[in-house]
Amino acid sequence: MPKYMLLLHDDRQAWGKLGPEEMQKAVGKYLAWRNKPFVVDGQRLDEQTGRLMQKKNGSVSITNGPFMESKEVLGGYYTIEAASFEDAVKLSNDHPHIDFGTIEIREVMVRPT
Amino acid sequence: MEQESSPVLLEHLFRRQAGRIVSSLAGLLGSKHLQLAEDAVQEAMLRAAQRWPFQGVPESPEGWLFRVAHNHAISALRRERSFGDKTDELIAALESNTQRVEDVDIEESLRDDELRMIFMCCHPELSQDVRVALSLKLVGGFGVGEIARIFLAEESTIAQRLVRAKRVVRERNLPLRMPDRAKVRERLDSVLDVIYLMFSGGYAAHSGEELIRRDVCLEALRLGRLVSDSSMAAPRVDALVALMALQAARLGARTDAAGDLVLLEEQDRSLWDDELIAQGFYYFERSIAGEEISVWHVQAAIAATYAKAESWETIDWRSILEHYDQLMEMTGSPVVALNRAVAVIKVHGAEAALAALAPVADHPAVHGYHLLPAVRGRVLAELGQFAEAEAAFSAALACDCTEPEKRFLRKQMELVRG
Numbered sequence: 001m002p003k004y005m006l007l008l009h010d011d012r013q014a015w016g017k018l019g020p021e022e023m024q025k026a027v028g029k030y031l032a033w034r035n036k037p038f039v040v041d042g043q044r045l046d047e048q049t050g051r052l053m054q055k056k057n058g059s060v061s062i063t064n065g066p067f068m069e070s071k072e073v074l075g076g077y078y079t080i081e082a083a084s085f086e087d088a089v090k091l092s093n094d095h096p097h098i099d100f101g102t103i104e105i106r107e108v109m110v111r112p113t
Numbered sequence: 114m115e116q117e118s119s120p121v122l123l124e125h126l127f128r129r130q131a132g133r134i135v136s137s138l139a140g141l142l143g144s145k146h147l148q149l150a151e152d153a154v155q156e157a158m159l160r161a162a163q164r165w166p167f168q169g170v171p172e173s174p175e176g177w178l179f180r181v182a183h184n185h186a187i188s189a190l191r192r193e194r195s196f197g198d199k200t201d202e203l204i205a206a207l208e209s210n211t212q213r214v215e216d217v218d219i220e221e222s223l224r225d226d227e228l229r230m231i232f233m234c235c236h237p238e239l240s241q242d243v244r245v246a247l248s249l250k251l252v253g254g255f256g257v258g259e260i261a262r263i264f265l266a267e268e269s270t271i272a273q274r275l276v277r278a279k280r281v282v283r284e285r286n287l288p289l290r291m292p293d294r295a296k297v298r299e300r301l302d303s304v305l306d307v308i309y310l311m312f313s314g315g316y317a318a319h320s321g322e323e324l325i326r327r328d329v330c331l332e333a334l335r336l337g338r339l340v341s342d343s344s345m346a347a348p349r350v351d352a353l354v355a356l357m358a359l360q361a362a363r364l365g366a367r368t369d370a371a372g373d374l375v376l377l378e379e380q381d382r383s384l385w386d387d388e389l390i391a392q393g394f395y396y397f398e399r400s401i402a403g404e405e406i407s408v409w410h411v412q413a414a415i416a417a418t419y420a421k422a423e424s425w426e427t428i429d430w431r432s433i434l435e436h437y438d439q440l441m442e443m444t445g446s447p448v449v450a451l452n453r454a455v456a457v458i459k460v461h462g463a464e465a466a467l468a469a470l471a472p473v474a475d476h477p478a479v480h481g482y483h484l485l486p487a488v489r490g491r492v493l494a495e496l497g498q499f500a501e502a503e504a505a506f507s508a509a510l511a512c513d514c515t516e517p518e519k520r521f522l523r524k525q526m527e528l529v530r531g
Contacts, residue, residue: 015159019256020127023162027122030166044167047160076167 001081003040004088006095007104010075012068014100029096034078038091042078072102079108122170125328127158130175131254133223134182136230139251141206142186144233144282144289146195149186151251157182176214183211227252228343229289231336235304236287243278244307245314250275253311253332263314263329291345301345305353305409308333308340312357316364317515330361341396351400352409358393359416362386374521378425390420411440430459447476451488463495483512487522494529502529 018026034042052065066073082088088105097103123129131154138150157178171177187207194200213219234248249255249263257275261268281287292300315329337354340346366384369375397417400410415436422428437453440446450473457466470489479485490505506526510519 010163012159015162016155017258018158018162019259020131020154020158020254021125021259022256023158024122024125024127026162027165027170030162031170034166042167044164047163075163 001083002085002088003108003110004080004082004085005106005108006078006080006092006097007074007106008076008078008097009072009102009104010068011072011101013071026096026100033095036091038081040079040081042076044076045074047075075101122174126174127161127178128254130154130178131158132230132252133227134179135251135254136226137179137210137223138182138186138207140226140229140289141203141210144287147251147279147282149189149195153182153186153189154178156185173214179214180211183207224339224343228339228345229291231304231340232292232300233282233287233289235300235307237300237303238285238287239278239281241307241310243274243281244303245310246271246274247278247282248307248311248336249329249332252336253329255329255332259325262325297345301340301347301350304340304345305337305350308336309353309357309409311336312360316360327361327364330357330364333357334361341399348400348403348405349407349409351396352407352413355393355395355397355400356409356413356416358389358396359413359420362389362393362420368517372517373524374517377419382424385420393417393420408440408443411436411443415440428459430456434460447473447479448482448484451479451484454488454492458492458495463492466492467496481512483509483514483518483522485509486512487525490525490529494525499529499531 015023033039047068049064049067052063054061054063080088080091082091085105085107088107092103092105095103134154134157135147135150138153139147142150160181161174161178165171165174187204190196190200190204190207196203213222216222230252231248234251235244239247246260246264249260250257255263257272258268260266261271264271291297312330312333315326315333317326334354334357337350337357341350341354362385363377363380365386366380366382367375375381393413394417397413400413415433418429418432418436434453434456437449437456440449441453450469454466454469454473457469467489470485470492473479473485474489486505486508490502490509493499493502493505503526506522506529510522510526514522
């Protein structure tokens with residue numbers, strides 16, 4: 001079965017507008033989604049600022065980033081199984097993250113057997 | 114994916130914890146730094162919302178939120194050193210407060226923090242509409258959007274109101290401590306007024322949003338009990354709790370499936386909440402133990418008389434009228450006079466009720482208040498003066514009222530039209 005990754009980009013502003021009760025409701029929705037049978041894996045990335053490695057003028061430069069304050073930072077991912085891209089999109093239709101940022105869906109390439 | 118058995122989150126856990134942690138943090142930071150306390154709690158909730166779905170709900174979600182909020186406040190203090198020389202001292206205090214999560218007496222001390230916060234939110238320096246919104250936000254943990262929905266206001270209006278209120282808190286440095294002995298009475302009365310305003314805000318019949326309204330009523334009831342079980346206890350606090358519990362018991366029966374108003378006389382009493390009724394009578398008993406008789410006592414007595422009756426037919430209208438007479442003497446309120454008129458119909462007939470309404474009619478306080486023509490319409494209908502009754506209901510409809518109330522008034526109009 002083909003695998004797809006759901007990359008969750010966070011919009012902190014959308015979260016910031018929520019009151020405590022709405023936050024709790026969001027937790028409930030995310031928890032319920034994680035337990036769906038087609039979800040293979042799901043992880044959250046630490047909120048601390050990461051490191052960006054780039055080669056500049058022949059040497060590797062390491063800088064802090066991206067900063068969590070910036071818009072649409074990658075915050076976590078899921079791997080799901082679906083028969084087709086169309087199915088993957090359909091299965092992800094009710095993902096609660098849509099209220100709190102962007103969901104990027106990508107097919108995971110597998111080594112041909 | 115493997116199923117992890119996370120502890121189930123208690124209903125309203127975030128809301129409850131938000132109020133308690135803000136109160137506890139603000140108690141240490143002082144009201145000048147209320148914003149830092151609020152930011153820290155918001156950050157803790159955000160972290161929880163983002164992590165728990167992946168890492169599972171921690172063993173003690175309350176303790177987790179408490180710790181993370183404190184840690185956020187501590188790092189903000191380290192970064193900004195906004196307290197100058199006192200910063201280190203304060204960081205130490207926050208760190209030791211974090212340890213308290215393990216203490217057995219944490220509950221009691223958190224309740225005290227909440228109480229102090231309630232008294233601050235009801236400080237006379239703040240205007241009354243601000244007191245209710247601020248209490249809901251800071252102690253109740255309600256969001257700005259939720260508060261706006263309760264008061265049928267724009268979110269931006271509520272947000273601005275809260276910003277202004279918090280500016281007063283900061284600039285006047287309103288104290289987070291119990292009032293001085295000399296002012297206890299006055300300050301307590303202000304708190305009770307705010308709690309009942311909060312309750313009434315939730316109790317008012319508006320279309321939809323029933324759940325949030327119930328939450329507000331129950332929060333007001335919780336705050337009432339918090340005060341009543343504290344060192345601020347007084348018979349009138351018990352009376353207010355009794356009144357709210359007895360009224361809240363009828364919440365489920367007050368509207369039908371279509372969201373239409375159901376008058377007391379038509380309510381299905383099996384839908385009344387027995388637990389709240391029992392709570393109401395318990396606090397009512399407590400309230401009459403002392404000498405004091407307050408307006409809350411009399412209103413609770415009215416609610417208790419309704420609750421005691423097995424059916425609408427067996428209500429003791431004479432007692433109800435006596436209570437209203439007493440309440441009139443105490444308040445002189447035209448709104449009380451309106452409610453009294455309904456009891457007058459039952460005891461002395463509609464003719465007498467019409468006479469009782471006459472002096473109220475020109476009172477400026479009820480000008481434009483839909484209940485005045487609505488009650489008049491009802492009295493006129495009893496007298497068989499259907500055309501006048503219809504005109505009265507039509508006048509009521511022209512006033513400011515909620516959708517379910519409008520539907521109710523239209524129904525009354527059709528009835529008198531025959």
